[in-house]
Each structure stands twice: as C-alpha cells, then as structure tokens.
Amino acid sequence: MTEPFVPRDVTSCKACGARIFFAETKTTERMPVNVEPDDRGNLAVYAGTGNKVHANVIRPGQAAGMRAAGLPTFVSHFSSCPRADEFRRKARRDNADRANHLRRQSANRAKARR
Structure with a gap:
C-alpha cells in the first residue's frame, strides 16, 4: 500500500498567513497547497525525487477511491485564500x-x- 503523503517544507501564505506547501504540477509550475488534507480535495499529492513534491488534479471518483484507501486528498490554496x-x-x-x-x-x- 502507498504511504500517505505528509507535507514537508511548510511555509505561510504571504497574503493570509495560512499554512501551505508548494507542489509541482504536470506543467512544472509551482502551486500552493493547503497543508491539511481535505475531504473535498481534488489533488493527489506525492513525493517525487529529492525534495520535489508533485500534485495532480484528480476526478471525484479517483478522490473517493483515494480516501477509501486511507490516502489524503488536498486542495489548492488558490481556492481558499481570500x-x-x-x-x-x-x-x-x-x-x-x-x-x-x-x-x-x-x-x-x-x-x-x-
């Protein structure tokens, strides 16, 4: 079984102060992600090589399957930052x-x- 992802290199959002970490998308852009897993999450986050963290947008069925398997889903901080x-x-x-x-x-x- 895959181990649940635990965020490292946690920082704070410069705008609202929330705890976030950065993950790399498929297009190699850095995306801010909320630290706490979220049952409404549409991101699968996993550790890459070195210190890289990757995030993929997943479908609702995939998210439900991940949660059923005990794996967390996350939310982009863009969706919650005021x-x-x-x-x-x-x-x-x-x-x-x-x-x-x-x-x-x-x-x-x-x-x-x-």
Missing part, C-alpha cells in the same frame, strides 16, 4: 503594466514642467 487574485499571473502582469504606465506618466509630467 487574496488569491493578487498572486495569479494575470494580476501580477496587470499590476506591473499599471505601475509602468504610472511611471511613464510621471516622467512625462516631469519633462513637461522643465
């Missing part, structure tokens, strides 16, 4: 675009005053 939108790629890109726009406006105003 400030998750601040960390999504598009939001970061939009914020950077907005900051660059404001810098250009400020520089243009400074030039106009000279």
Whole structure:
C-alpha cells in the first residue's frame, strides 16, 4: 500500500498567513497547497525525487477511491485564500503594466514642467 503523503517544507501564505506547501504540477509550475488534507480535495499529492513534491488534479471518483484507501486528498490554496487574485499571473502582469504606465506618466509630467 502507498504511504500517505505528509507535507514537508511548510511555509505561510504571504497574503493570509495560512499554512501551505508548494507542489509541482504536470506543467512544472509551482502551486500552493493547503497543508491539511481535505475531504473535498481534488489533488493527489506525492513525493517525487529529492525534495520535489508533485500534485495532480484528480476526478471525484479517483478522490473517493483515494480516501477509501486511507490516502489524503488536498486542495489548492488558490481556492481558499481570500487574496488569491493578487498572486495569479494575470494580476501580477496587470499590476506591473499599471505601475509602468504610472511611471511613464510621471516622467512625462516631469519633462513637461522643465
């Protein structure tokens, strides 16, 4: 039988302070995952080589089977963090675009005053 995954390298969410760990997805992106297993979870999390942790999205039937076998399922922290939108790629890109726009406006105003 497969041993249940126990999170290592636990850290805190920079936005809300919740306990999380990071897992690598199939596309090798890092995803924040809540530390506590969740009966509503749709993530199968397992230890990879070295210190890597992997997460796969699973179907409801697969999740039920894992739980029946005594294996925990987990939830992405994006689904529970009240400030998750601040960390999504598009939001970061939009914020950077907005900051660059404001810098250009400020520089243009400074030039106009000279």
